[in-house]
Amino acid sequence: MSNYAIEFDDVVAGYKDFMILNNLSFQAKKGAITLLLGPNGAGKSTVLKTLFGLLKVRNGKIRLDGKDITGSSSRQLLDAGIAFVPQGRNLFGQLSVWQNLELGGITLGARTTHARIPEVLEFFPRVKERLHSQAAALSGGEQKQLEIGRALLLRPKVILIDEPSIGLSPMVVADVFKLLRALVDKGTTVLMVEQNVKSALKIADEAIALESGRRVLQTTAAALLDDPHIERLFLGSGHGAAPGKAVAA
DSSP states (O other): OOSEEEEEEEEEEEETTEEEEEEEEEEEETTSEEEEEOSTTSSHHHHHHHHTTSSOEEEEEEEETTEEOTTOOHHHHHHHTEEEEOSSOOSOTTSBHHHHHHHHTTTTOHHHHHHHHHHHHTTOHHHHTTTTSBGGGSOHHHHHHHHHHHHHTTOOSEEEEEOTTTTOOHHHHHHHHHHHHHHHHTTOEEEEEOSOHHHHHHHOSEEEEEETTEEEEEEEHHHHHTOTTHHHHHHTOGGGTSTTTOOOO
């Protein structure tokens, strides 16, 4: 059994004839938060979309728990235990919190979904108080919690989450990060893209820096947080940012 939840092996992927990921290889450990960072256009969000079957793998392999999942559909990946919380708001605003949760569990069937909703809501006491409110009436932080809760209905092994802090206050971001840390401490694996790098590194276990669709650094989050070159890495000077710490692709 593999010690890694996710493995990319020389993956090439992108949009039509424009490739964003260029022979990308990395591993994300089970039961850990792995943070993807790098400048705009480095391929961070493309990693998540490719992993979730939204973009075609042109070359290379992707593995989940050591099993080849290359070319699997999003539905197959959901069934395999991967959930995706994309960037921005992805709720049905005119529907209630309860109805949004029901839709999140549509692949499970009504009986299983209704049985799981109460256990998911234990993570989100404020959302629980607003079950019959329209999703559009929730605060930004509550909406993000509802999106994560909807993903949790599937009891995923792996959560992919793209820019969870967008539009949220620092206090709410801290709450979302605490929630992700709590989920990981219970055994879930998180692969995250987040531009609020320093805050994310404080709750992450591993960090992977990308540049031009390639890995240029993989190290512990703690080591990177202490690195004086962290801003250069984030702004796109990864090749010379942290000599001696890069892991060969």
